[in-house]
Amino acid sequence: MKYRSTRGGMAPLPFCDILLEGLAPDGGLTLPESLPRLDADTLEAWRELDYAGLAACVLGLFIDDITREDLQAMTRAAYAPEVFPMIAPIKPLQPGLALLGLSEGPTLAFKDMAMQFLGQAFEHVLARRNQVLNILGATSGDTGSAAEYALRGKRGVAVFMLSPHGRMSAFQRAQMYSLQDENIHNIAVRGVFDECQDIVKTLAGDLDFKSARRLGAVNSINWARIAAQIVYYVWGWLRATERPGQPVSFAVPSGNFGNILAGHIARRMGVPIRRLVLATNENNVLEEFFRTGVYRPRPASQTHATSSPSMDISRASNFERFVFDLVDQDPARVSALWAALARDGQFDLSALRSTFTERYGFVAGVSTHADRLDTIRGLYRETGVLVDPHTADGVKVAREHLEDGVPMLVLETALPAKFAETIQEAIGEAPPVPEALRDLQQRPQRVQVMDCDARLVADYLDRHGL
Template sequence: MKYVSTRGLRNLGGFSDVLLMGLAPDGGLAMPERIPAFAPAELESLRGLEYSELAYAVMQPFIDDIPEADLRRMLQATYHPDVFHSNDITPLTRLGDSGLYLLELSNGPSLAFKDIAMQFLGQVFEYVLERRDEHLNILGATSGDTGSAAEYAMLGKARVNVFMLSPHGRMSAFQQAQMFSIHEPNIFNITVQGVFDDCQDLVKEVNSDAGFKARHSIGAVNSINWARVLAQAVYYFKAYFALNLPAGQQADFSVPSGNFGNVFAGYLAKRMGLPIGQLVVASNENDVLHEFFSTGVYRVRKAAQVAQTSSPSMDIGKASNFERYLYLVAGADGVQIRAWWAEVGESRAVDLSDSSHWDAVQASGLVGGRSSHGDRLNTIRRADQRFGRLIDPHTADGLLVGERYARAGVPMVCLETALPAKFEETVREAVSRTPPRPARFEGIEAQPRYFTALENDVAALKAFVVKKLG
């Protein structure tokens, strides 16, 4: 399988090449030159597979530059009950006698769905770097969960350093403690004055400096990394098969989304032949995605327009992986993507509402909705009272919007994105009690914190990276 850029550059190489690449040289995102699809009979043959075996079946067509035995070994080491505290890895739970289901994605080391992909990245980074005798310096941005998931996955990886940017004071107390309590020689936490989009822009600025990127072996671990999207597609297959539906019957999925990586993985699964009907894109008050799926206008927000909310991991005004979705909607037309992104660069918006591409968007099965702080509190409270299930505020966004789009006779699978312990303050406001946390995280907020505060300045960031690398 060869990879190309969403903005038209061809021949990016194979899976191992784009794994280490981050952004493509033309500023686009890596995509496979084609998306293999399972025939109905092939799809049925995947039922009943253990998670690591299912992951191999779904991912291998995109990773043909790693020998089968090595890929299977890495997947078995990644998707193990000792890592995810469950034999099912991603258990599916029906909520009462409703048509709603909760896909549990938060049983990993950092208690967030990002672990599902990030633990694989830790394995495959180490493998590829060893084979190539290379080192990688990961530069990433986080709005809350990516940072800790990446850092937990890269602990002890001798060939990988992690430089993780986060918006100063914009994460929950638990999220901050989880990241900043890590004191390892290959982990560097950096807080930036601003919002997540400012952090993301700094990462993109560094990546756009080809000379600096090459000299310092800069790579990416954010959801712009194709390996993360690919690994996340697996749990859509796992959830679908766990529903035990007749062959070919549709299921819907509701996905809390800020940067669009999680829901794009579902769209990838759908393009691979999984019978997904609706993919519900759930936003909080930062509703750039809701606006697009309602009107056809994608209008990015300036930093000052990004609200600080009680589902902070979705406080994002520009959805990086949205480019991959538009690329597929446009028929893999890199020239069109470049033109649209030029419009976004000039006016901060692109309008598809009067174009044939809007028909393709509407046919894709993606729909959007938004939630507010009051909605989240009410949804957390209702889930607790009605189903005996405590959920975090991001999952509440997904559950609320998923309920709005639920269809009679069609299961609606709502993706759990984090354990409620990561957002104690909001959960406590909703149900008047503190959610339980795993024993290994007791007292984490009182631990020493290790991070560096930087201004929102790419020169300062580059200087910091160079200094730490010696």
């Protein structure tokens, strides 16, 4: 299988090449030239597989330059019981509504599900090629720690993770900044997440610098992240159904559009997904698009700091892959739309609004601070289940789109322990913290704080990169 760019300026490349490249050389995002199809017989044959076995089957559809044996060894290591004591359990909330538990990994967030595989893949491919890689990423909360825990101590890889200074929860900061591994570098940027992401794209778009510094990416601009996330949509469908072809809907708290994009890909591959329910917080750029057809990212000054901080994003870096499908996979139209976005600050696809739901199954909604507090409080009182603020956003919007006979799975985002202040406000008590992490915020922290300037980050990479 070969991969192309959404903007048409890249020669087709195999998986291992795009794994190490991240952003395409033309500034676009990589996608398979064609998607594999899953028929009912294939899906039914997968029902008895464990998660590692299913991951090998699904990822094997996208990876043909790693042997089947090596891929199976990588998924066994990534999804081993010592990494995930439980893996993607279904947690019922009410008739027709359940959580898909994705936060049982080492950093208590759904990002672990893909990132643990990426850690295995990077180490395998770099060792095979005798190369090194400097991972440059940006995080609004959970990507950073998941990437760092997956790559800490890995041979041939250094991680440089940008985060918005003072805009993550104390637990999220401690998870990242307390790591003392020599190959992990945390950089807190005086700005918002979108500005951190802009720095990553600026440096990755400087092809000379990217080549000289051997830059790679773990953000969801890297297709391998999306491919690994497709697995849990298949897993969720298999666990929520009993018969071939039975539809399931998924509700997804979304800021950067990567998590729900994986569901879009799974649906296009043939997984019987009825609706993809996109939930935003007060930073509702994506909800506005699905409601109006106008994509209008906000400037940093208008990006709200909310109690679901991992979704405090106004420019969704994965959205381009979905727009590529909306415009019938025409790279010239994608390039023109992003040129208009740079020129006018927005673009208008309202003429295609009917296709959002009818063709692709998308619906969307907004959850506010008051909504998430009500949802956390109500769920805990009624069911004893405690959810984090982002998952609460997903539950709130999911309830607005329930349909008789169609199970709705809300993708759990993180465990409540990561957001103690909001949980305390909602239920009057602090959330439980896993025993191994109870001293996390007392551990020494190591972080470099700097102004929002790509040149400063480039200089830091020059001095500390592999």
